Each structure stands twice: as structure tokens, then as C-alpha cells.
Amino acid sequence: MSTIQRLTGMQDILPGERPYWDWLAATARDVALRYGFQRLDIPVLEDMRLFERGVGTGSDFFVQKEMYTIDEGDGQFITLRPEFTAGMVRAYIENGLFNETQPVKLFTIGPAFRRERPQAGRFRQHTQFNCEILGEDDPAADVEVMMLGRQYLRELGYRGVNFQLNSTGCPQCRPAYIEALKQYLADHVDDLAEVDRERLRRNPLRVLDSKEPGMDELLAGAPHSADYLCDDCAAHFAQLRRLLDALQAPYTVNYRLVRGIDYYVKTVFEVWAEGIGAQAAVFSGGRYDGLAEAIGGPPTPGVGFGSGFERVILGLQEQGVEPPPLPQTAVMIVHFGGETKVEAVRLAQDLRESGISAWMAFARDRRSMKSQMREADKRDVLFTLILGENELQNREVAVRPMAGGDQTMVARDDLLEWLQEHSA
RNA sequence: GCGGCUGUGGUGUAGGGGUUAACACGUCUGGUUGUGGCCCAGAAGAUCGUGGGUUCAAAUCCCACCAGUCGCCCCA
Numbered sequence: 001m002s003t004i005q006r007l008t009g010m011q012d013i014l015p016g017e018r019p020y021w022d023w024l025a026a027t028a029r030d031v032a033l034r035y036g037f038q039r040l041d042i043p044v045l046e047d048m049r050l051f052e053r054g055v056g057t058g059s060d061f062f063v064q065k066e067m068y069t070i071d072e073g074d075g076q077f078i079t080l081r082p083e084f085t086a087g088m089v090r091a092y093i094e095n096g097l098f099n100e101t102q103p104v105k106l107f108t109i110g111p112a113f114r115r116e117r118p119q120a121g122r123f124r125q126h127t128q129f130n131c132e133i134l135g136e137d138d139p140a141a142d143v144e145v146m147m148l149g150r151q152y153l154r155e156l157g158y159r160g161v162n163f164q165l166n167s168t169g170c171p172q173c174r175p176a177y178i179e180a181l182k183q184y185l186a187d188h189v190d191d192l193a194e195v196d197r198e199r200l201r202r203n204p205l206r207v208l209d210s211k212e213p214g215m216d217e218l219l220a221g222a223p224h225s226a227d228y229l230c231d232d233c234a235a236h237f238a239q240l241r242r243l244l245d246a247l248q249a250p251y252t253v254n255y256r257l258v259r260g261i262d263y264y265v266k267t268v269f270e271v272w273a274e275g276i277g278a279q280a281a282v283f284s285g286g287r288y289d290g291l292a293e294a295i296g297g298p299p300t301p302g303v304g305f306g307s308g309f310e311r312v313i314l315g316l317q318e319q320g321v322e323p324p325p326l327p328q329t330a331v332m333i334v335h336f337g338g339e340t341k342v343e344a345v346r347l348a349q350d351l352r353e354s355g356i357s358a359w360m361a362f363a364r365d366r367r368s369m370k371s372q373m374r375e376a377d378k379r380d381v382l383f384t385l386i387l388g389e390n391e392l393q394n395r396e397v398a399v400r401p402m403a404g405g406d407q408t409m410v411a412r413d414d415l416l417e418w419l420q421e422h423s424a
Numbered sequence: 425g426c427g428g429c430u431g432u433g434g435u436g437u438a439g440g441g442g443u444u445a446a447c448a449c450g451u452c453u454g455g456u457u458g459u460g461g462c463c464c465a466g467a468a469g470a471u472c473g474u475g476g477g478u479u480c481a482a483a484u485c486c487c488a489c490c491a492g493u494c495g496c497c498c499c500a
Contacts, residue, residue, distance in 0.1 A: 005491080008491080008492090051500080054500080066498075066499095067500095082500065083500045084500095085500070086500075112500095114498090114499080114500085116497095116498070116499080117425085117426090117495095117496090117497090117498095118492090118493085118494095119493080119494060119495065119496090120493085120494065120495085122499085195496085195497075198497095206498090206499095209499095211496085259500085261500075264500090277494075277495085278494085278495065278496090279499085281499095284499095288500095306500090334458090334459080336458070367453095368453085368454075368458090368459095369458050369459050369460095370454080370455085370458090370459065370460075371452085371453070371454085372459080372460090373459045373460040373461095374459095374460055374461085375460085376459090376460060377460040377461055378451095378460085378461095384459080384460075386458075386459070388458055389458090390458085398458090398459090400459070400460085402460070402461090407459085
């Protein structure tokens with residue numbers, strides 16, 4: 001019988017990697033709260049139609065989205081969330097958060113699922129830190145989520161946070177831009193690779209982030225969306241840049257940065273990392289003023305970002321940044337079987353109930369002290385507590401500091417206090 | 425969905441048609457009477473990814489599949 005193994009694209013997070021994960025989660029939470037964001041958790045499963053309307057634009061396109069969908073058999077289809085924004089907006093509408101003081105600033109952390117072929121920095125289940133500002137169209141809100149994301153990365157010790165930034169207009173001004181772009185690409189169709197011709201046909205904006213060779217030169221002469229913005233979008237973008245400049249936040253206007261769906265408007269931004277593979281965005285977001293309506297809610301402007309833990313960890317590791325270590329276990333209790341074992345069990349319980357972390361040596365039969373000491377060493381504890389017949393007799397415990405120093409006898413009754421004093 | 429590379433004990437590797445698959449690290453036990461890190465000794469642990477084929481003989485060659493990895497597509 002073959003062993004059952006992990007599903008493709010899924011990951012176990014082993015104890016050794018835990019410090020990174022805890023660190024990211026704690027930092028994300030701290031920073032989000034400081035920026036005035038409140039946590040909102042949404043279900044992992046949603047009605048498929050949420051993503052159909054909230055993400056897809058056509059059936060062809062939708063099928064390619066590679067979501068995990070379950071047929072409930074009663075006509076309902078439910079989907080493992082492939083992203084957060086649609087669900088966050090759904091929750092905002094469904095719970096009437098538009099009745100609260102606007103804007104509402106929300107964050108969440110959790111897994112999302114996409115059925116894609118895994119590669120560096122891309123898994124079928126990934127963990128995302130997500131922040132949204134709903135009910136506000138002021139470019140200062142765009143700046144706020146960008147700064148939140150930057151601060152999060154900075155506090156993790158991430159170096160070189162530089163925004164890729166673009167404005168892709170709105171349903172009023174974008175069509176003219178797309179026409180101009182299509183015209184330009186059509187004029188150069190002979191120089192386009194097959195995949196890019198296909199993109200031109202299906203989603204022309206996507207040609208802009210083509211990885212085909214020679215596209216840098218070809219696209220250098222292409223029209224830029226920023227030059228086609230309507231007055232409203234242009235003013236929004238101008239103020240966004242002015243605010244970023246005022247903060248001296250480094251950014252690069254990248255006219256090839258796009259989002260190919262209608263309700264994404266105006267601002268688009270990403271932060272790229274080097275050395276983590278082809279999936280280089282550690283942080284990406286933008287404005288989606290049309291999304292709430294698309295899923296059947298009241299018109300609600302929104303801006304936000306998502307950032308995958310896995311990629312950020314890859315980036316941090318690439319930069320040699322290490323997380324703060326988990327706290328050391330305070331003690332390991334070593335004993336000699338018989339009555340000393342009974343007392344050891346009692347002592348371990350005592351310590352743990354008093355808030356002191358403790359290991360206890362397990363041994364069916366009497367195990368050599370050397371062996372137990374070796375274990376204590378491997379467990380990396382602060383102190384080893386030795387509980388033998390003598391100690392039991394005298395109601396005391398031998399306390400050995402594992403980092404060096406003198407071993408001392410401590411009365412059983414004073415042990416708690418002693419440890420609290422010395423392990424702080 | 426497509427393509428490149430990879431697949432030997434927990435990890436990293438060596439080997440390479442001929443019968444006990446090697447090494448390092450790790451793990452465990454012991455090195456006399458109750459004491460860690462170094463050192464020493466020993467032990468456990470691999471049907472060499474799976475299935476099929478070629479052969480007297482396959483972990484070694486061939487094919488398929490699976491998995492991993494990197495990339496393409498897609499990227500909400």
C-alpha cells in the first residue's frame with residue numbers, strides 16, 4: 001500500500017519555519033491596528049457566484065481562473081476563496097458596514113486557494129495578509145494602504161521597498177486608451193509572439209506585461225494609460241503622486257503595470273522582490289471602485305492590497321533576514337523512575353500550571369542520566385531539574401543551568417519562586 | 425493545459441547491469457555506581473519514486489506513470 005502524501009501545491013509548515021509565520025502574522029496585525037484597520041474574518045468557502053461576478057468577466061475567462069469549486073448537488077456551487085477582496089466587500093455589504101462611519105478599514109489574514117501549477121513563490125494554498133479601505137475615494141486612502149504595506153515590510157526588516165505604480169483609468173477613459181493600444185499593437189502585429197497576438201485578441205492590456213523577448217523595445221513606443229486619463233482620474237493620480245512625494249516614498253511609474261478587469265480603476269501598485277523567482281510581487285493592490293456594484297451592492301469605492309506570506313518569507317530569506325526566535329523552554333525534568341518519576345510528573349504539572357514551560361524525560365524503565373541530560377541539551381532548555389532519590393528525600397531539586405554556571409540545590413517549596421526569578 | 429530539469433535511509437550526497445547499496449550529518453543506546461555540549465563504541469533506519477519492458481541478472485538500460493522543482497499559460 002502506498003503512502004498517502006501531500007496534495008500538489010500544498011505545504012506543511014514545520015515547527016522550524018514557525019518563527020517566520022508567527023512573526024509575519026504578529027507584525028501584520030500590529031501595523032494594521034496602528035493604521036486604524038479592524039480585523040474581519042470571512043469564510044474560506046463562498047458562493048461561487050461571488051467570484052464569478054467579482055472576478056471573472058466572461059465564461060471563457062472564468063474557467064481559466066482555476067478555482068476549487070464543489071458542486072453541492074442541489075444546484076449550489078461553492079468555491080474555496082481564490083482571493084480576499086470580493087469576500088471582504090461581500091461581508092461589508094451583507095453586514096451593513098456601509099451604515100458605519102465611512103470609510104471602513106479592514107484587514108484579514110488567512111489561506112486562499114488557486115488550482116495552478118506550483119512554481120517558486122506560488123502554491124495552491126497560500127496565506128495572505130489583506131487590507132482594504134471601503135467607502136473612500138480620496139487618493140490619500142490609496143496612499144494609506146500603500147504606506148501600511150510598506151511599513152509592514154519594513155518592520156520585518158525587508159530592504160528596498162519601492163513601489164511600481166500606475167493608473168489604469170476608469171470605464172470612462174479606459175476604452176479610448178485600449179483602442180489606442182490595440183491600434184499600436186495591430187500596427188506591430190508582425191513583431192508580436194503568438195502568445196501576445198492571443199492576448200491582443202482576448203485582453204490587450206495584458207500584452208503590456210508580456211515576457212516575450214523584444215517587448216521592451218516594442219512597448220517603449222506604445223501609448224501610456226496615464227496619458228489617456230479623464231480629468232477625474234488624472235487629478236486622482238496627480239494627487240496620489242504628490243502625496244507619495246511628500247512622504248518621500250520611492251516609486252516608479254510603470255506604464256506596463258495593469259489590471260485587466262473593468263471594476264479595477266485608477267491606482268495599481270506592486271512591490272517586487274529580487275531572487276524569489278518569476279513570481280516577484282511580494283505585495284500588490286489597487287483601487288476597485290466598481291466591485292461592490294458588480295456583486296450587487298451599493299456603489300462603494302475601495303482600495304486595498306494583498307501580500308502573500310510565502311513570498312515575503314522567500315524574500316526575507318533571500319535577504320538573510322531572520323525572525324526572532326521562539327522563547328526557550330524553561331526546564332527539563334530528569335528523574336530515576338519509581339517514586340522519583342511520580343514526583344517528576346507532579347512537578348511538571350505544577351510548573352506548567354504556574355506558567356513555567358517544562359519538558360519531562362519519558363522513560364518506560366530507568367534510563368541513564370547521561371541519556372536524559374543529552375535530551376535536555378537537545379531540547380535547548382534553560383535549566384535541567386534533577387529529581388533523584390536524595391532530592392526526593394530532602395524535598396529539594398538539583399537545578400542545573402544548561403548554559404553553564406553552578407548547579408544548585410533548591411528547596412522544593414522555593415522552586416517556583418526561584419525559577420520565576422531566574423528564567424525571566 | 426504545455427515545457428526543461430530532478431527522483432538512492434530523516435537530510436545532503438556517492439555509486440552505477442552481477443548478486444551483504446557506500447559516506448556525512450541527523451536519530452537512538454552505551455562509555456561502570458546520579459549529570460549535557462567534544463570525543464569514542466555500537467545500533468536503528470533504503471524493497472535505490474511506482475509500474476511495466478529488455479536481460480541469465482537492473483538501483484543501474486528502455487518506456488509509461490507519479491511526485492518534486494523551475495518556467496510558460498494565468499495571475500483576482
